[in-house]
Amino acid sequence: MKNLFETKPLSLLLEEMKGENRLHRVLGPIHLTSLGVGAIIGTGIFVLTGVAAHDKAGPALILSFVLAGVACIFAALCYSEFASMVPIAGSAYTYAYATLGELFAWIIGWDLILEYTVASSAVAHGWSHYFQDFISVFGLHIPRVLSNAPFDFNAAGHLAATGTWFDLPAIVITAIVATILVIGIQESATFNTTMVITKVTIVLFVIVVGAFYVKPANWHPFAPFGYTGVSFFGKTLLGQTGANGEPLGVFAGAAMIFFAYIGFDSISTHAEEAINPQKDLPIGIITSLIVCTILYILVTAVLTGMVPYGKLNIDSPVSDAFRQVGLPWAQFLISLGAIAGITSVLLVMMLSQPRVFLAMARDGLVPVSFFGAVHPKFRTPYKSTILTAVIVAAMAAFVPLRILAELVNIGTLLAFVIVCGAVLIMRKTNPQADRPFRCPMVPLVPILGIGFCLLLMFSLPVENWWRLIIWLGIGFVIYFSYGRHHSVLAKRRAASRL
Numbered sequence: 001m002k003n004l005f006e007t008k009p010l011s012l013l014l015e016e017m018k019g020e021n022r023l024h025r026v027l028g029p030i031h032l033t034s035l036g037v038g039a040i041i042g043t044g045i046f047v048l049t050g051v052a053a054h055d056k057a058g059p060a061l062i063l064s065f066v067l068a069g070v071a072c073i074f075a076a077l078c079y080s081e082f083a084s085m086v087p088i089a090g091s092a093y094t095y096a097y098a099t100l101g102e103l104f105a106w107i108i109g110w111d112l113i114l115e116y117t118v119a120s121s122a123v124a125h126g127w128s129h130y131f132q133d134f135i136s137v138f139g140l141h142i143p144r145v146l147s148n149a150p151f152d153f154n155a156a157g158h159l160a161a162t163g164t165w166f167d168l169p170a171i172v173i174t175a176i177v178a179t180i181l182v183i184g185i186q187e188s189a190t191f192n193t194t195m196v197i198t199k200v201t202i203v204l205f206v207i208v209v210g211a212f213y214v215k216p217a218n219w220h221p222f223a224p225f226g227y228t229g230v231s232f233f234g235k236t237l238l239g240q241t242g243a244n245g246e247p248l249g250v251f252a253g254a255a256m257i258f259f260a261y262i263g264f265d266s267i268s269t270h271a272e273e274a275i276n277p278q279k280d281l282p283i284g285i286i287t288s289l290i291v292c293t294i295l296y297i298l299v300t301a302v303l304t305g306m307v308p309y310g311k312l313n314i315d316s317p318v319s320d321a322f323r324q325v326g327l328p329w330a331q332f333l334i335s336l337g338a339i340a341g342i343t344s345v346l347l348v349m350m351l352s353q354p355r356v357f358l359a360m361a362r363d364g365l366v367p368v369s370f371f372g373a374v375h376p377k378f379r380t381p382y383k384s385t386i387l388t389a390v391i392v393a394a395m396a397a398f399v400p401l402r403i404l405a406e407l408v409n410i411g412t413l414l415a416f417v418i419v420c421g422a423v424l425i426m427r428k429t430n431p432q433a434d435r436p437f438r439c440p441m442v443p444l445v446p447i448l449g450i451g452f453c454l455l456l457m458f459s460l461p462v463e464n465w466w467r468l469i470i471w472l473g474i475g476f477v478i479y480f481s482y483g484r485h486h487s488v489l490a491k492r493r494a495a496s497r498l
Contacts, residue, residue: 008363008489010430013098027273029280031193035348036267036288038192039194041199042345044260044292045299046338047126050317051496055242057253059291059304060223062297064253069293071254072261074449075416076289077439078423080282083268084437085426092265092415092422093359099422099429102365102490106483108418109360110475114468115317115411116353117388119262120174120346121395125149127342128169128396133316135337142169146349152400170396177347178389184378193413195344200295202337205330206318208300214305224309225365226248258409260296260436263304265415266352278436350392354384364491365483410464411471412458419447 026028027035082095093112097105120209132142146168151161180191229238229249239249267284304311306321313320318338322330354371358381361372375382423439423446427482439445484490 006489007099007101008097010086010098010164010433012093022170025273025275027270028275032267032270032284032289033273034193034196035270036264036284037292038196038344039266039348040261040264040288040292041203041295042341043255044296045203046130046318046341048260049300050305050312050314051381052253052257053309053342054312054314056225056248056256057250058221058224058309059219060250061253062300062303062325063250064257065293065296065300067250067254068258068261070291071452072264072453074445075420076264076285077217077445078264078420078449079268080285080437081423081439082419083271083281083285084278085433085435092419093356093421096418099425102416102487106365106475106479107472108415109356110472111270111414112356114471115262115358115415116349117391118351118353121258121393121399122259122344123342123349124170124174124392124396125167126171127339127346128167128333129316130338130342131169134320134339138294141375149398149400166397170273171393172345172391174389174396177343177350177386180347180373181351181385182380182382183377184380192344195340199337199341199344202334203299205333207302209300209330210306212303216305218305218308223250229253230455230459231353247459251455251459255409255456258412258456262412270355282437288427290440302411311396330451350388351489353380353388357381357384364486364488365479410457410460410468411454416453417450420446
């Protein structure tokens with residue numbers, strides 16, 4: 001049991017950075033910030049605002065974004081300290097290995113795989129709806145049987161058949177993005193920057209033009225579902241409950257739209273590709289989070305002011321809101337911006353997952369011959385990128401958005417809790433370690449990060465906990481049947497005893 005919680009020495013992590021099988025260091029602060037903005041702004045604004053305002057919080061979704069943003073700021077400060085200390089691929093997985101031990105590292109690595117895979121699937125699903133909205137301007141339409149997942153929730157909250165076979169556009173965009181990712185990180189980052197500039201321009205257009213069509217009456221009642229919405233394993237403690245017993249209110253809205261913020265942590269997975277990681281990673285993480293939080297709040301205020309929350313379109317709320325106020329010409333621009341925005345989110349999510357696999361493979365916890373393979377020319381983890389694309393495409397094609405979004409949130413929140421806890425532990429176990437960026441007000445900030453994230457986790461419907469438990473159970477089977485016996489750290493330990 002002691003071996004399960006053996007930590008990976010910080011000195012060993014830093015020594016591994018000198019190996020030859022490394023990724024290219026080509027990303028500066030602008031590229032990293034752009035990757036963060038690219039991952040954060042997209043599905044959150046263009047898709048989830050409709051679902052969360054319509055079903056969970058109403059206009060008070062503005063406060064939900066504030067609450068989720070505050071939780072993320074605490075987590076971001078903790079991420080920044082670790083990213084500057086250990087600038088190699090792996091993100092929270094690597095941090096957990098250095099502080100909590102191999103078993104916890106496996107748990108968080110397996111959790112990150114869930115986070116990025118399901119996030120990518122949800123994003124591809126959202127991209128499909130906006131693409132279909134965009135081409136409809138020109139009178140073009142995807143055959144209905146190829147336009148959506150084969151089942152979704154009906155008005156009563158039950159799963160029902162949609163009459164479709166699968167979501168073809170989601171499959172196509174996943175394949176295109178995977179091809180770009182295999183070619184190289186610099187090409188991927190440049191493509192992402194172009195997409196980011198396009199979508200930020202459109203977001204500013206939504207805020208400025210939409211402000212002229214805001215009717216303050218649409219903000220009343222401001223919190224139709226209440227200001228709370230806190231639950232504990234499916235039992236609502238504070239606030240209203242929905243048709244299926246799920247919590248409703250500001251906290252419940254924050255738990256749902258937390259998906260919109262997961263992009264900043266993906267920056268840390270690219271630490272090994274940063275030119276000056278000790279300085280540039282904290283800049284990228286914190287800057288992208290602050291900018292995006294402000295934009296989220298402004299867009300939500302405008303959107304719920306333009307259209308009553310109950311009339312927001314769930315699949316494409318922003319473009320449809322402009323259509324409802326008599327600006328159909330804006331539908332073209334907004335759909336174009338949404339396509340660019342969601343494409344960049346998909347790119348960063350699918351860019352991040354193979355790097356988590358790469359870190360786990362280097363430690364022997366998953367087969368290194370496959371997940372640790374780096375393309376000799378492009379210097380990208382190409383095999384795991386292709387596998388990721390296949391899984392993402394399948395989930396995006398067959399699973400509805402609501403299930404995907406909530407499943408991502410609980411995995412992300414768990415990762416944030418572990419990172420915040422890891423900062424507290426590392427300050428005790430390695431107080432003299434070089435910290436180019438130090439999280440301020442320790443232990444207060446990490447404790448607040450843990451508290452806020454746990455509160456949001458408990459505000460998610462209980463079925464998300466069961467999905468997480470099942471996923472972690474599968475992970476334990478893989479770890480104890482393969483990872484534990486192939487662990488590089490365990491082999492080093494055994495060799496040292498001979």
